[in-house]
Every structure is written in structure tokens, then in C-alpha cells.
Amino acid sequence: MNKPLRLAAIAATCALTATVVYGAGAATAGQSTANSTREPYNIGLLTKDIDTYYGTTLDADGVYQASPDSQYAKDLARVDAAAKRQIDKAARAAQHHGHRGKKPAVVFDIDDTLLLSLDYEKKNNYGYNGTTWAAYVDKADRPEVFGSPDLVRYAAKKGVAVFYNSGLSEAQRTAAVQNLKKVGADVNLDAGHMFLKDAANPPAYLRDCAAPGAWKCTTVQFKAGTRKHIESLGYDIVANFGDQYSDLEGGYADRTYKLPNPTYYVA
Numbered sequence: 001m002n003k004p005l006r007l008a009a010i011a012a013t014c015a016l017t018a019t020v021v022y023g024a025g026a027a028t029a030g031q032s033t034a035n036s037t038r039e040p041y042n043i044g045l046l047t048k049d050i051d052t053y054y055g056t057t058l059d060a061d062g063v064y065q066a067s068p069d070s071q072y073a074k075d076l077a078r079v080d081a082a083a084k085r086q087i088d089k090a091a092r093a094a095q096h097h098g099h100r101g102k103k104p105a106v107v108f109d110i111d112d113t114l115l116l117s118l119d120y121e122k123k124n125n126y127g128y129n130g131t132t133w134a135a136y137v138d139k140a141d142r143p144e145v146f147g148s149p150d151l152v153r154y155a156a157k158k159g160v161a162v163f164y165n166s167g168l169s170e171a172q173r174t175a176a177v178q179n180l181k182k183v184g185a186d187v188n189l190d191a192g193h194m195f196l197k198d199a200a201n202p203p204a205y206l207r208d209c210a211a212p213g214a215w216k217c218t219t220v221q222f223k224a225g226t227r228k229h230i231e232s233l234g235y236d237i238v239a240n241f242g243d244q245y246s247d248l249e250g251g252y253a254d255r256t257y258k259l260p261n262p263t264y265y266v267a
Helices: 043-054 071-096 118-123 130-138 148-157 170-183 219-232
Strands: 103-108 161-169 194-197 235-242 256-258
Touching: 043 071, 071 103, 071 148, 071 235, 071 256, 103 148, 103 219, 118 130, 130 170, 148 161, 148 235, 161 170, 161 219, 161 235, 170 194, 194 219, 219 235
Parallel strands: 103 161, 103 235, 161 194, 235 256
Antiparallel strands: none
16 A cells, blocks of 8 residues: 555545445545645544444454444445446446457455455554554455455456456565455456556556656556556456545546545545
8 A cells, every 4th residue: 555645534534424425436526635724623533433433343352343334334335236236237248248349347456445454544543654554464464345355256256357456565465465365355366467566667558657666656647557558458447446536536447436434545
């Protein structure tokens, strides 16, 4: 999870409990990072709202977990239901008429789209440190984002190709694969389907913003450029999933699905 512009939760998601709606469709400017002329929402109260939203509990192993009965889980279920309808539609179109002459595909972000980082966020006061984050990822023990691994398997069962598009680094590939297998997202975890950030040796299709040892891609450039590359391989991306708007912007997807994440913001 590369977060050079990561903001602490918090100002970006102040309307969390009552007014922020997460759902299917094109990403919208549902959250603002602009300076406000009003006093910001109190950060202590906001962290309590975040706990309420996730139904946060500390398990016997000392790990903060989200509740399957939480509003967070309910919002995810609504996204998943809409996404399954889109996958069904694409699968039927491919079976009966072809799909624009291309194979249907779905693309998933990983961090907080498939693997939940709530424990790290809460224990680090919703901040970010590259060293502690890398150690956390390397443990390969994050729980699933409710319903997302099932959605991966659902797409594969319907004959829709599954790809991953993540800001995790190449050095974190082994841990990512291990963790995805652990939560049941064991579909297409090879290098040809899982695209991670390789700043040292960026792929040619990102040459407009990256050269070996000189990575200048924004999150949107990296992720949209990767989706463009996937489509150049003969696929039509029928659904793109992410917890950040920057996971979804830039085109090269028929539909985008924003999963809820009130703990950080990536521009």
C-alpha cells in the first residue's frame, strides 16, 4: 500500500456515520479534502464513530476485528450484490453474444478491498509508517474484507477473468499471495494477473510516468495505466473494485465499485 499522500482518516471522512453512502457505480466526489472555514469534526469523536461503524472488537489474540453485523458489513453486502448483478450480465453477454469481441474481466485492489487493515490502522492511531506497514503486510495475516474473496470466486466461476491492481510493492508479492490464499481469494495469483508497484523496474506501459529508478506515477496514473494494459491484452474490464477513489479514476472500466474505508485517504 503506497501512501505518499495518505491522510489520517479523518478529515477526509468526517461525515461517516450518517451521510456517507457507499455503493456501486462511478466514483464521485463523495469526500472532500479541501480546507474548511468551519471547525473540523472532533478527531476523538470521529475515531469513536469509526469503531461504531466497523463494530470494532478486540479478539482473544489482541487483534482488532470488524463485526459481521456492523454497518460496514451491511454496506459491503450492498456493493457485492450490485457487483454480482454486473458480473452476471457480463457473463451472459460473453456466453451468448461475445463481449465486444473481448473477454470479460474484473479488477480488484488489495488493501482494504480484499484484505482488511483495521488492526494496523487502529493500533497506529490511523497513521502510517512505511517500516511498520511493511512488517504488518509481511505477517500475511490480515482478515478478509467481508464478502470480497467470495466475489473473486464468484467472478471466476462465471468465467470472468480476475486481475489484481495494487500499490503493494514487488517485495510484498509473496506475503500478498499467501494472505489472499488464506482468506480464500485463491484465484489467478500469478504475476500475469497480479500487478504490483515495481518502482525499480517499471513496466513499459507506464513509461509516460515511470522509468527505472525514477517512479513519478500518481496512484491514478499507475492504476489506470495498468487497467489500460489489461484491456490491451484482449479483456474488457466490466467491474473495477477499490476502497479509494484513486483506485477507480482514470477510466478503463465499465463500472466502478467503491468499497467503504473511513480510516485513510489516498490521493
